[in-house]
Amino acid sequence: MSTEPAAATPSPDAAAAGSAQAPADPTAPQTHRSVDSRLTRLRGQARRGLTAARSRIAFWSRSLLVRVVVLTLSLSAVVMITLGLILQQQITAGLLQSKIDAATVEIDNARQTVQNSLSGADSDPNSLREQLQLALTEIGRVDGSSGAQNSTAGVFEPVIVPSRIGSDADLAVAQPLADVPAELRARVSQGNVSYQYTTIRRDGQAIPALVVGSPARTSTDSFEVYLIFPLAGEQGTVQVVQRTLLVGGVALAIALTGISALVAMQVVRPVRRAAASARKLAAGDLAERMPVKGPIELETLASSFNGMAEAIRVQIRQLEEFGKLQRRFTSDVSHELRTPLTTVRMAADMLYDGRSDFPEYLGRSTELLVDELDRFESLLTDLLEISRYDAGMAELSAETIDIRSCIHASIAAAAPLADQFDVQIVTVLPEHAVVAELDTRRVDRILRNLLNNAIDHADGKPVEVELAADPDVLAITVTDHGVGLRPGEAGLVFNRFWRADPSRQRHTGGTGLGLAISLEDARLHGGWLQASGTPGEGARFRLTLPRQHGGLITHSPLALRADGSAAGSGATPDEAAPVRMMVDDGALKPAPREDELHPASVPVGGATAALISPEVAAAEDQPAAPGAPGPAGGAGAASTDAASPVAR
Template structure:
């Protein structure tokens, strides 16, 4: 900034400073006016106090009311939202129980599920009371695979997503587009990864309701406050009006209107007060008149005496002067007498002059003869007049007389007053120094006489002007005064009284105006120069310079003092006596205002709809998903219902089936082995009495009759085994209540109860040939949830299930044990510390890490701290996540750029559209009946018709095909291993069918061999077979049923299918095609019209019917892949299905009655 611009800004700064000063003065004046009104108006104070207190009470009551209303309103919304979310979770799990989010088409499935939830919200809003409308969102959990979402998740915080990923039901308040919103999140179980379901409930209706309540309370509170203020004003007016009348009467009475009386109306307290005042006024008036008469007599006596004594005193003075003049001629005794006579005559003349002066003052005819004089000379003469007295008493006189202090004064009277003041100081100073100080300015002059005596006792200051009064009778009197000196101060007795205010221990002070014209009322006051330089506060009065803390002598504005009158003087004296400020003293008022401000701030900040909050975890869904522990037997129940209730309660695994044990006698409970086996029953079962039963009326036998779906072995693996079940139990009546007394070992659980109380967990083991991980389905108790990680680790250490026996292995050494319990670290990592693992190479360590991390990810463990004897299993990487082992899996899915294909019209075509492939597979060189490509789509194996026989062709998908030395009457659709180096097909079909295995090395050399499928053919004719995408399992159509088995590869190269199991024979009959949807689930098509398409787990536990109302049976073929739509072939062509109950099959290729769809693999 240049100097010129800086200087140019100075006037602006000065103007701003002046404006600020003016504003400050205005604020001070307004404050002074307000304080004055507050001090002077009782009615104002009462009304304001009533307003303040009623406002405080209204705020407190309003705050309590709106807080209660808001809490009830939000709690009702919260409870309804939790119930609605629970209902939505149940519906979602029902719709998505057979859905794998990793399969193609899962996006449409999630969208359909959201649509159904929205429909439910709309239906509920029109019916039973619910939480109202909401928005929903679904997304995949923390398992492996890409994230798939439906709905808007932008409003869900990462913290809440993390809590839901950890299996918790959580809530959080947030603001969406300016609207407070309650977000409820919880996990949803599916056939694959867990999903996260979020419901977002807008709270705008609650906000509006609360706003209406608040506005109603505010309006009502304001109306109430105004009514109370009006009532207070009316009431106080009735009280204040008589008080004001009394004050006016008292003021007039004090001004001398002694005939003024207060009007008396009624007989209340005010009337009695007025009567008492009138009586007091009459008494005072009488006494004043008596005193006035007595004073008149005194004044007349004084005047008469002073006048009558003048003539004889003159005669005596003349005679005394003659005697005094000839005293030298008299005898010594007479000479001394003449001297004493003259001295006493002088005193007598002085006394007579004082009496005459007092008479003139009392009569009001005395006049001041003023001249402009230098006050130093006046004070000096007064001091010199008493210096002899000071020398006699040993008192030193200290003068402080500045130069040129002029004032218009009556020098004679002022000199007399100063002389009297100094003489009194000498008399009462006890020989100590007396300081006389003179000061003045352009307005006034002050004379201060300071002595160091004991001063006056309280109440004696007002007596010093009484005639002939002495402070202490015993005190020696040196000045020889008459006792009238201070009573004849100029200005009369009122002025003398004001001078008395300056008398005290420090000594008296006399203040005189420099110009007497505007100061007829009495002494003026001097403002120190320092105070003048600082500026004067409104109403502030500073002491004279050099006076210290002396009180004021008088007022510079006598008219203002006169206006304030006796009432102001009394109020000031009362304040000085009590030491308390007046009504505007303010601490209570300020505290009240602070309390009101705090209440107002609290009222505006509380009882509102929350816009933001932290995540609140309500419970673990894995803990709360299982139903509450079933109740015990109902009192008075019969044996049949008792046993049925026992089966229902057996689903709860808490406390070693503690709910079921309540149905047993104490002896039976102690002897029941619930860990022997677990049998899963179909939903429908009966409890009946067998034909022969006990004749004892207190003993009975009840038979449980149902259909077994399968059983759960101690390793947590499900073994399908459909068969009728009949189990007899004995019940006994004791104390009038039936209880089960004898029952076989093991537990019977309905399928629905099993799925509710057990959690599906995929354990990961290793393909010994490929050294990659493969999944193994297991079922572990869902509660207590805190035990789930430990159970999962124990399951992993026991090795693969019987379904993968000899096909997969665990690379964790058999000797391995847990060094410590499985725990969670403070930072959220699951600590698994192994011991006794022996020497491990790096490759094996990586596979062990993959087994543990992938398995624990299935139960929502995002991070595993895998240790061996306290040290990280993988050097430098103590904590591992699913992303760290993502490439360890054996399952290979077709790439997104590899299209689905269809064989129709003897050619291989792409879907959708039906365009033929390039090369011999699509150009018509061969009459192709079925085909399969490798997972990467690079190679193709095709079954071509050649006369009455078929043969297998292998080659590049878009190139030349080479015939394999393999032909027969029939070949099933080929199926490739995940590596693309081996293709299988069923040759011949029927009882003598074999499975041919064709290997193709990197150079294209083709070799043929066979797979040992004797375990399959032992069950019946083999017509079709599909390899899983991890290459560890097969799904085969055997004798019209669905059979699965494990692929066992021997060290010598032999390959066999072992551990075969028939899945759901009663439900899955007339099977015509099967394919793997995922490693743990299959899609099956049958020739049955009631169940054309079904989804079934690889162990047969779950079975779900896929809607097929718009398909034309019989169906002929099916194909599936993860994250891809199902494709089936019927009489009309190729149909696609994305999944979800609301979806329908969509035709992607018509006019293809011989079509066979296929995905790579």
């Protein structure tokens, strides 16, 4: 007898220790992240498709042509169905009433025939059977042995039941007594002439039938006479009427819909022509006019439109001439003031250098003179820069730079002003380089203007500077928590010499052209410069630039609103603002938010996609899960630079 060694069973503790020592699969986290990213993309695509479908449905539901066609089709269908039901009911009732009237005449004839034929009927069953057979033959059977089958009531089957016997089974007479309803026999047995609808089976098919009964009394006995009228012919007639009404109703509804579509097109076509002319006029074609022809109403519309277009053309020409004169005056004055200002500057510098030899009040006056000359020179420089933009002479000198260095330089330049007013500047920058093709001088000017503006309105509260980027776009936000912006001021801040509160004292001594020049610098890069704010809570300015020269921007990596309610804030699509659509050149496009996207901030070289608000575009994407890495250069990879030399 051989024995085999038993396999040792490890204890639970040993098994747990072995499993703890087993190396973890390093590809598991990557697989989970890959699956999550694919699911996120699929959800985003499905959400975008659903949003587009809803937008198109909403657009077509507001179309006058579609409304007229759908309304006409709906109303005509309701009218056709109602008329069809009424006509079918009237025709069916008329057919049945005619059948009942004819059947009443036939039952009277049949009763008279039975009374004459069976007046001397014998009580012997054999003799009575023969007499019943003769009476049935005389009344008329289905086999057509009597002329009664050619009556106006149509084909019928007679049934005679003697009251003494009670059923035809005792007499062995072949007649369809089972097709006579018991309720009808009860009423006839009481001496009443009555009728009832029922269903009979012939050749294996169930067909409706009308059964009419009447009592027939003789001198020796009483009988019950029934006539069974199959309604197969009437049923076929009703079905033909139903099909005719259905086909005619559908054809009439389609015809009415087509007619309504043609009529609506006659109304909509001039409106579309007027809309096309208005779009061309808005696009700058001031010579566009509507043809004055057609009905009186359309001629009146065309004449009014053409008069409005001519008035607009005249006004625009006058404004253009005035603008040209204004720009030329600004340019000429700026250039003409440059030479005397240089002379005055030289004299002021000499006085400033020797102010220690002057009395104290003269030395102070010299310092004030130099300060005002500095401000005047800054204003003159800004005017010359605006003149270059107005003349279309501004050029972009793009170079590859790390935008973080530009941000650090701008913060260092604004640090003395921040220290003066006890404002802390907090930066949120990626740890890796964010390289882009930009004009360093112009980007630095944008950032300095935004920082100075934020410090001036921060009321001593911190100013936050954040940078985020993806492979195509970078965004910089400058946020303060000061006075904020009232509704409608988000677009006005970029106007020349505009101030939110003229009575408010300025700390930086700006010229009023900084944000206007910054907007032009952003547009020259093909980017966006946008503003948003809430009164008493602060304002946020967002600069969005393409990382490649000439790139097109369709979204922004950072939210425009400081509360994060817009794109990129992590809000779910259901919590985001509803998507508003606009029609441009016959196509549906998301409309920009009026309180966030200044019309002038859309890049000149931007195509159709540039009209899409960043919030609308990014709100369709699924937000990243908590703790998941953000996009390249995004907030997920950023760190708060609390140890910055400027931060305190």
